[in-house]
Amino acid sequence: MDKLAQAFNFRHACKKFDDTQKINQQDIEYILEAGRLSPSSFGMEPWHFIVVNNNELKKQLRAVCYNQEQVTSCSHFVIVLYRKANNFTLQSDYLRRTIARTLPDATDQTAIDIACQAFINFYQQGLADGLSINHWSEMQGYIACTNMMTAAAYRGIDSCAIGGFEHDKLIQILENNIALFSKETFGVGLCLAFGYRANEPDSHIRWPLADITTYLTETN
Template identity: 30%
Template sequence: MKPVPDEVVLRQLHWRYATKKFDPTRKIAAEDWRSLEQALVRSPSSFGLQPWKFFVVTDPDLKATLKTASWNQSQITDASHLVVFAIKKNLGAADVDRYLARIAEVRSVPLESLDGFKKMLLGSLSRPVEEVNAWATRQLYIALGFFLSAAAMLGIDACPMEGFQPEQYDAILGLTEMGYGATVLATAGYRADDDPYVKLPKVRFKPEDVVVHLNG
């Protein structure tokens, strides 16, 4: 596999920003969206357990309803796609069994050969529910970062968003009944020409201020 040149990666990472104003007339092409969905599907997680679901919203009426639970931020309705990143709440034995069955299927191994791994997973999930949900939330942010980076590589604008009311999202989308909880959002599409944030220099600390090399 030929790697993406360093200059391309750095160029796209510099190009991206948290888009505050999207062009509502521009939509993400189906082929590009399939690639972004694959980025979500292929996101890494601890143990590979994938304690999440990604709810994709493109319906204008539903986005308008969700906007009222998002402090009326325009990205919700103007972006081509809205992704609701949701954790699987109350993870337990059924989730472990589902994951192990998938491992056995994909890797063509006997299910019983995974008994040791199963015991380890169940032990990790035996912690208090609040701790497990917090762990699942941390995994979800890995997927969010994966999504934002993939969007940048494709030349698609995106904005991570925590400014919304999770309980209202859960109610509107019926997530509670499914056992999930809205945790963070990402809108994706294309920047508006008059977004004032486009021309603002990106403010980051110098590498030496945030990266520490420990050479022993």
């Protein structure tokens, strides 16, 4: 079994961390770098990572995450934000700077206008019924989350993805602790707890590959 396969088999949803063990800075940055380098639709990278290793703040967060123990027993708690609709208007500084990176001339405002409008047309007309640009942005963040959890497992670090939280109350905690944070600009997609397991996990339960795979092949 190669190292990547070992990481997939090592990773599990760790519900109880050993709170005496802390992740070093080099390893936490390795995990975050996996998120930073993740693919995203149109290369928008519509995420931001809040890293919490303050015990008092983790206690506050646990209260709005339905008292899940892993929030406070983990070494580092990462809140993965997604950018909301006001980041994706023609006048948005974020959208214009993101688009400009991909153009031959990053100062050509007409070219930036055209490329930005093409993206706006996509999300106004091309998303599935019922989906908004906020939904699209949140889904991009899940890609980064997956890569961060895999990178952690590759280093022998455990993780747990937490989608069970009171969104508005979590947002309020962020507004109280981050001066420039705005609920108009960001939403919370997922939270990730990282640390070292206190107990050995049960075996993975997964469907066999044959049950979840359909091949469409050429016929002679």
